Amino acid sequence: MVFNIFAFETSCDETSAAVLMDNVVVSNVVSSQLFHTEYGGIVPELASRAHISIIHRISLSALKDAGISVKDIDIVCATQGPGLIGSLLVGYNYAKAFAIAGNKRFLGINHIESHLYSCFIGKEEIEFPFIALIVSGGHTILFLVKNYFDYKILGETQDDAAGEAFDKGAKMLGLGYPGGPLIDKLASEGDEKFHHFPVSNVKENIYDFSFSGIKTSLLYYLRNNYPMYKAEKSTEGIPVNNIAASYQKAVIDSLVEKTILAAKNHNIKIIAISGGVSANSKLRSEFLKYENKGIKVAFPEKKYSTDNAAMIGYTAYLKCKYGRLTDVAFENYLYDSAFPRFNYDI
Numbered sequence: 001m002v003f004n005i006f007a008f009e010t011s012c013d014e015t016s017a018a019v020l021m022d023n024v025v026v027s028n029v030v031s032s033q034l035f036h037t038e039y040g041g042i043v044p045e046l047a048s049r050a051h052i053s054i055i056h057r058i059s060l061s062a063l064k065d066a067g068i069s070v071k072d073i074d075i076v077c078a079t080q081g082p083g084l085i086g087s088l089l090v091g092y093n094y095a096k097a098f099a100i101a102g103n104k105r106f107l108g109i110n111h112i113e114s115h116l117y118s119c120f121i122g123k124e125e126i127e128f129p130f131i132a133l134i135v136s137g138g139h140t141i142l143f144l145v146k147n148y149f150d151y152k153i154l155g156e157t158q159d160d161a162a163g164e165a166f167d168k169g170a171k172m173l174g175l176g177y178p179g180g181p182l183i184d185k186l187a188s189e190g191d192e193k194f195h196h197f198p199v200s201n202v203k204e205n206i207y208d209f210s211f212s213g214i215k216t217s218l219l220y221y222l223r224n225n226y227p228m229y230k231a232e233k234s235t236e237g238i239p240v241n242n243i244a245a246s247y248q249k250a251v252i253d254s255l256v257e258k259t260i261l262a263a264k265n266h267n268i269k270i271i272a273i274s275g276g277v278s279a280n281s282k283l284r285s286e287f288l289k290y291e292n293k294g295i296k297v298a299f300p301e302k303k304y305s306t307d308n309a310a311m312i313g314y315t316a317y318l319k320c321k322y323g324r325l326t327d328v329a330f331e332n333y334l335y336d337s338a339f340p341r342f343n344y345d346i
Ligand code: KG4
Pocket: 012, 135, 136, 137, 138, 139, 162, 163, 164, 166, 167, 178, 179, 180, 181, 184, 275, 276, 277, 278, 279, 280, 281, 305, 306, 307
């Protein structure tokens, strides 16, 4: 029997709904809140209100694209956390109300876990074990994934997330928000050897990351070398493309180095990189070099790198098929949202 899954994602600034027939995505509608650009970052209250104003339309449009009616939906699922609490509440409660009204099964899904599986969207089965690197705007985590829902966290960032390093770096360079895609594009026209930005290592755990130092070193580099920047924060005459390329290289080298080290030390031949930063072209090409060295590298399709409901629906599919509705390693991340811990299967 095929399960028709209706999925919602509203953890941050994307409102998204998707329909899957088992593992196959039949529609995935994503609306991004571009207005945050003018504030240079996400304004949580405005994000929640924007989700409220659009979620019903996005939901109807996902059903229409899929050519499916409400009565044919078997399972409803939504991002349960982590994320911005006001934003989460909109999608979670919309989906839950939808499920209760239609007497459908409901699953709350962990956002990070769904990024982890986004590399395999469409597949009926996944090959294990693998090392997973999740690099988003809010998280940078390295996992050893032994089987479905069987994870060990090897390391994570001690301060800024990789996406945050991109966003904050872009802001200093006078670019817009979100900074990741802008640095990605600008860096492709720059010389990454222009300047060496150091990335600190975390002594206590070789798999932990730290990106706050590089952000400070970018600021000091700009202030110390370009008087116009120090005086007026102007980037006129500054080789922004070369600096963006050098900065991007430093962040990516650290991500690649620790992920490959984890794979080697655990003798694992598959790595899967997901989350918004996994859309980065340089990050993809650097990881793909390891395919010549006997490591299989998996990425999500680019449209599934940044937040989307298809990954939420696919994780729900895996949970239904491979049977675990609660798990251990993700508990901490569930707790940092305001949702209580309970069995989400109503
Ligand atoms: O996974 P995501 O959509 O949302 C969170 O769960 O946080 O990730 C958003 C992050 C932002 O920091 C954004 O700048 C970054 O992903 N990002 C990129 C690229 N596209 C998005 N970073 C580097 N290069 C990109 N092409």
